[in-house]
Amino acid sequence: MYLSTLTFTLLVLPLTLLLFYLIPQKAKRVYLLVVGLLLYGFGNPLRVLVPLTYVLFDYGVGLLLKKAASHRFLSRSIVMLTAAFQAAVLTAVRLVSDGNREFLFPLGMAIFTLSGIGYLIGVHRKKHEAESNILSLALYLTFFPILYAGPLISYGEFQSQLAKNRHNIVNLGSGIGLFIRGLAEKVVLADTLGYLFRELRQTAPASISMLTAWLTVTVFSMYLYFELLGYADMARGLGLCFGITLPKHFGQPFMTSSVTAFMESWNITHIHWFQVNFRDFLFRNIRHRWTKYASLVLMWMLIGVWYGTSLQFLLWGLIIGILLAAEQFVLGRVIKRNYAFGLLYTGMSLQFAWVLLFTDSMTEAALYWKAMVGFGAGLADRFGVYFFTSYIVFLLISFYIATDLFRNITERVAVTAIGRKIASLMPLIECVLMIFCFACMLYKRIPAALWLQL
Amino acid sequence: MKNKYHYHMVIMIVLVYVAVIFNTGFRGFPKPTLKTLSNGVWGTQVEAFLEEKIGFHDSLFRLRSQIDLVFGEKSIRDVYITDEMLLEKLDSQDAASIPQSAALLNRFYEKYHIPTYFILVPSASEIYEDLLPLNAVKENQRQLISETYAAVSTGIRYVDACNILSSLKEEYIYYRNDTHWTSYGAYAVYQSAIHKMGFTAVPYNRYVVSHVRTDFRGDLYESTLYSEIKPDILDRYTYENGAKIVSVTAHYADGSTEDRGTALYDESALESGDMYRFYLGKPSPMLEIRTDLENDKRLLIYKDDFADCMIPFLIQHYSEICVVDLTESLEVTHRLADPAKFTQILFLSSMESWETLWLHAKETE
Numbered sequence: 001m002y003l004s005t006l007t008f009t010l011l012v013l014p015l016t017l018l019l020f021y022l023i024p025q026k027a028k029r030v031y032l033l034v035v036g037l038l039l040y041g042f043g044n045p046l047r048v049l050v051p052l053t054y055v056l057f058d059y060g061v062g063l064l065l066k067k068a069a070s071h072r073f074l075s076r077s078i079v080m081l082t083a084a085f086q087a088a089v090l091t092a093v094r095l096v097s098d099g100n101r102e103f104l105f106p107l108g109m110a111i112f113t114l115s116g117i118g119y120l121i122g123v124h125r126k127k128h129e130a131e132s133n134i135l136s137l138a139l140y141l142t143f144f145p146i147l148y149a150g151p152l153i154s155y156g157e158f159q160s161q162l163a164k165n166r167h168n169i170v171n172l173g174s175g176i177g178l179f180i181r182g183l184a185e186k187v188v189l190a191d192t193l194g195y196l197f198r199e200l201r202q203t204a205p206a207s208i209s210m211l212t213a214w215l216t217v218t219v220f221s222m223y224l225y226f227e228l229l230g231y232a233d234m235a236r237g238l239g240l241c242f243g244i245t246l247p248k249h250f251g252q253p254f255m256t257s258s259v260t261a262f263m264e265s266w267n268i269t270h271i272h273w274f275q276v277n278f279r280d281f282l283f284r285n286i287r288h289r290w291t292k293y294a295s296l297v298l299m300w301m302l303i304g305v306w307y308g309t310s311l312q313f314l315l316w317g318l319i320i321g322i323l324l325a326a327e328q329f330v331l332g333r334v335i336k337r338n339y340a341f342g343l344l345y346t347g348m349s350l351q352f353a354w355v356l357l358f359t360d361s362m363t364e365a366a367l368y369w370k371a372m373v374g375f376g377a378g379l380a381d382r383f384g385v386y387f388f389t390s391y392i393v394f395l396l397i398s399f400y401i402a403t404d405l406f407r408n409i410t411e412r413v414a415v416t417a418i419g420r421k422i423a424s425l426m427p428l429i430e431c432v433l434m435i436f437c438f439a440c441m442l443y444k445r446i447p448a449a450l451w452l453q454l
Numbered sequence: 455m456k457n458k459y460h461y462h463m464v465i466m467i468v469l470v471y472v473a474v475i476f477n478t479g480f481r482g483f484p485k486p487t488l489k490t491l492s493n494g495v496w497g498t499q500v501e502a503f504l505e506e507k508i509g510f511h512d513s514l515f516r517l518r519s520q521i522d523l524v525f526g527e528k529s530i531r532d533v534y535i536t537d538e539m540l541l542e543k544l545d546s547q548d549a550a551s552i553p554q555s556a557a558l559l560n561r562f563y564e565k566y567h568i569p570t571y572f573i574l575v576p577s578a579s580e581i582y583e584d585l586l587p588l589n590a591v592k593e594n595q596r597q598l599i600s601e602t603y604a605a606v607s608t609g610i611r612y613v614d615a616c617n618i619l620s621s622l623k624e625e626y627i628y629y630r631n632d633t634h635w636t637s638y639g640a641y642a643v644y645q646s647a648i649h650k651m652g653f654t655a656v657p658y659n660r661y662v663v664s665h666v667r668t669d670f671r672g673d674l675y676e677s678t679l680y681s682e683i684k685p686d687i688l689d690r691y692t693y694e695n696g697a698k699i700v701s702v703t704a705h706y707a708d709g710s711t712e713d714r715g716t717a718l719y720d721e722s723a724l725e726s727g728d729m730y731r732f733y734l735g736k737p738s739p740m741l742e743i744r745t746d747l748e749n750d751k752r753l754l755i756y757k758d759d760f761a762d763c764m765i766p767f768l769i770q771h772y773s774e775i776c777v778v779d780l781t782e783s784l785e786v787t788h789r790l791a792d793p794a795k796f797t798q799i800l801f802l803s804s805m806e807s808w809e810t811l812w813l814h815a816k817e818t819e
Binding site: 001005006007010011014042044045046169170172173174176177180202382383385386389390391392393394424426427428430431434435436438439440441442443444445 | 458459460461464474491501505514515518521526527528531546590
C-alpha cells in the first residue's frame with residue numbers, strides 16, 4: 001500500500017497510530033512488526049514471504065559471522081559473498097520483472113538488500129553485535145515507513161533509538177507535521193510535475209522542439225526530486241511518530257555550483273551507504289590517487305544500476321562518477337574561482353544526464369540531446385508553449401522550494417516578528433495543507449507510483 | 455512556545471480527521487472477499503470508493519481545480535474551460551487506422567449490397583475551435599473525417615456533418631456542459647442525410663418544441679464540477695400529424711427482450727443523473743422500433759450515443775428501424791438483427807469514438 005493514497009492517509013494511518021499509543025509498552029515492537037508485514041502483504045499475502053526470507057537469511061549469516069569473528073579473512077569472505085549474492089538476486093528479480101525503471105519493485109526489495117548488507121558489514125566490522133533476537137532484526141528490516149524510498153538508518157542507531165522509547169507527544173506532533181509536508185511534496189508538487197511530464201512525453205522524440213526538450217528534462221528532474229523527497233519526508237515523519245528519528249535524505253540540490261554539491265544533497269543516505277559499504281569496505285587500504293578516482297567512478301556506476309537495471313542507468317552513473325572525479329581532480333578549483341561558470345556547468349551537465357533516466361533507448365536519448373542543443377524540430381512548438389504558459393507559475397514555485405539559493409530570505413524573515421507569528425501558526429498552516437492534500441489525492445490524474453511505470 | 459506546537463498540531467489534525475471521516479459516507483464500502491483480497495483488487499476498490507465518497511468531496515475537488523486554473527492551467531481533467539462552454543480535449547487518433555476502418559465498412563458493403571450511408575459527427579471542440587485556449591493542441595477532426603470518407607468505397611454515401619454544423623455555429627447545436635450535440639444539431643444533419651436517403655425532410659416548423667429540462671448538466675460537468683457555465687436545455691420534438699410509434703422493443707445480449715410500449719422518450723431519465731438517456735432510454739444492444747407507416751422501408755442503424763436524439767426525426771420515414779449499439783459486440787448484434795433484411799443501412803458515430811468503435815468491431819467481426 002502506498003503512503004500517498006487515501007486508503008493509507010485517511011483510514012490506515014490514524015488507526016495504526018491510535019493503536020500504537022494505546023497498546024502496552026511491551027507489545028509495541030511486535031505490533032510495529034505485524035503492521036509492517038500486513039501493509040506489505042496488503043493485496044497479495046504471499047508477498048510477505050519476501051521480507052521473511054530476507055530476515056531469516058540475514059539473521060543466519062549474522063550468527064555465522066559472530067562465530068567467525070576471530071577469523072578476519074573468513075568473515076570478510078562471507079560478507080562479500082553474501083553481499084554479492086543479495087545484489088545478484090536483486091538484479092535478477094528486476095530483470096525478470098520486465099522493467100528497467102522499477103527501482104522500487106518488487107516493493108522494498110532494494111531497501112531489504114541495502115539494509116541487510118549494511119547490517120552484515122556492520123557485524124563484520126564490529127560496529128554492532130550480531131542480533132540474537134530475530135524479532136529485533138525483523139523489525140529493522142521491515143520498518144514500513146522506509147520501504148518505499150528510504151532513508152536508510154544504520155542497525156546500531158535504529159536499535160539504540162528503539163530502546164529509548166522516544167514516542168511521545170512532542171515527537172508525535174513534529175512527526176505529523178513532517179509527514180504532512182512530505183505528503184504535500186508528493187501529491188501537490190510531484191504529482192502535478194508527473195502529470196505535466198507525462199503530457200510532455202507524448203510528443204514523438206523525433207519532432208521535439210528545443211523548448212519542449214528542455215521543459216521535459218527540467219520537469220522530469222524536479223518530478224524525480226519531489227517524488228523521492230516526498231516519500232523520504234513521509235517516512236521520516238512516520239518514523240518520528242513511532243519515536244525513531246530517521247536521517248535527512250535530501251537537501252536542496254538545485255542551483256548548486258558543482259555536481260559534488262548537488263550529489264551531497266541528493267539521496268543522501270543511499271549514497272552514504274554506497275560510500276561506507278562499498279567504497280570504504282573494498283578500497284579502504286588503497287591510497288593511490290588514481291585508484292581513488294576509479295573506485296569513485298565504479299561506485300557511481302553501481303548506484304546507476306541500483307536506480308535501474310539497464311545500460312542507460314549504467315551510463316548515467318558513469319557520467320556522474322567521471323564528473324565527480326574530475327571535480328576532485330581539477331575542475332573543483334576552476335569552479336571555486338568562478339561561481340557563475342559552476343552554476344552553468346552543473347546545470348547543463350546534469351540536465352543532459354537526466355535524459356538517460358527517462359528515455360527508452362540510446363537513440364531516443366540522442367534525439368533529446370539533439371533537440372536540446374537546437375537541432376530538433378525548431379526552437380518552440382505550440383505544444384511546448386501551451387504547457388510552458390500553463391505551468392510556469394507552478395514551476396517557479398517548485399523551483400524555489402528545490403533550491404537553497406533564496407534561503408537567506410526565508411531565514412531573515414524567520415527571526416522577525418512576522419516570522420514568529422507565522423511559526424506559531426504552523427499547525428494551522430499544516431492542517432490546511434493536509435486538507436489540500438486530500439483534495440489532490442481524490443483529484444488524482446496519475447497513478448500513485450508513476451515512477452514505476454515510466 | 456516550541457512545546458505548544460506539538461499539542462496544537464495533534465489537536466488540530468485530530469479535528470480535521472474527525473470532520474472528514476464523519477462526513478465520509480461509508481455505506482456501500484467494498485466488502486473484501488477471499489478473491490479480491492488475494493489478487494489486490496480490494497485495495498483498488500477501497501481507494502476508488504474513498505476517492506468518490508470522502509467527506510466534502512465536491513468542495514475539495516473544486517478547491518484543487520480552482521488552484522490549477524489560478525496558476526494558469528486552462529483545463530480540468532482534460533476538459534478545456536472557456537467562457538461559454540466546456541470543450542473536451544480530443545484524443546490524438548492514429549491516422550493509420552483510417553484505411554483499416556474504411557476497409558471494414560467496405561467489406562460490410564460488399565457483403566450485403568444494401569444502400570449504405572455513413573455519418574461521422576465532429577466534436578464541439580472541432581466546431582468551436584476558436585474558443586480553445588491559445589496554443590492548445592487539438593486533433594484535426596475535420597481532416598480525419600474527410601480522409602475517412604475518401605477511403606470508403608463509392609457505393610457508400612456520406613454526409614458532410616462538419617460543414618453543416620460549422621455553418622450553424624451561432625445556433626445552439628452542442629450542449630455547453632455535455633459532449634453531445636443538441637436535438638437541433640441532429641436535426642440539421644438529419645435534414646441533409648434524409649435527402650440523400652431518398653425522402654423529404656419534415657420541415658422544422660412542423661415540430662412543436664418543448665423544453666423538458668432547462669437545468670441539464672451533462673458528462674463534461676460531471677468530470678469537471680465546473681458550475682460557471684450556463685446549464686443546458688433538453689428539448690422534446692413533437693410532430694402531431696406525423697407517423698406514430700406502434701411498438702418499441704429492447705433486445706439484450708442474454709436474449710431477453712423488454713417491451714417499452716409506444717414511447718421512445720424515457721421520462722424517468724430526466725430525474726436521474728444521466729438526463730441524456732431521455733432520448734432513447736436505457737442502453738441496449740438493439741432497439742426495434744415499429745411505426746404505423748406502411749411503406750415497407752426498413753432502416754438498420756449502427757450507432758454510438760450521438761444518434762440518440764436523431765432517431766425521433768428518422769421514425770417519420772420508416773416502418774421499422776433497428777438501432778444497433780456499436781459499443782456492443784457485433785457477434786451479439788448480428789444474432790439479433792440480420793442486415794440482409796433491411797432496405798437501408800446507416801452508420802452514425804461521433805469521430806471521437808469512431809476509432810475505438812471500429813477497433814472493437816474488427817475484433818468481433
